[in-house]
Amino acid sequence: MSEVKQGRGYTEEHEWAEAANGRIRVGITDFAQVQLGDIVFVEFPQIGAEVEATQPMGSIESVKTVSELYSPVTGRVTKINEALLDAPELVNSDPYGEGWIAEVEVDGDAAEVVAGMLDAERYEAFITGK
16 A cells, blocks of 8 residues: 555645645655656756646656656746755655655645645545545
């Protein structure tokens, strides 16, 4: 069973979002990293790039496949997780912590944006089919 963390918003494309310091930190879920297998490369969005919810903002390459990384929110990329440049496997070992991918500044309240997404219970029901 994949881990689903409370206090985050989730998408049906298996990204998570967490409000932090007025911005939204973004990553892929534990379920997604298990499905992908060993992550070998992360293609990041450019800092300053405008991203749109549900649209591609980068990609994740694993030993099995290359998968699009979809933005869970609309806003401007303010930071990327540079640790993943040298250690993309952090996405596998700690998808909700050190394996985060980018931070996005949104219009309005970040916490409200996250609250409008799937919560942990609804995402868990989505991935388990229950």
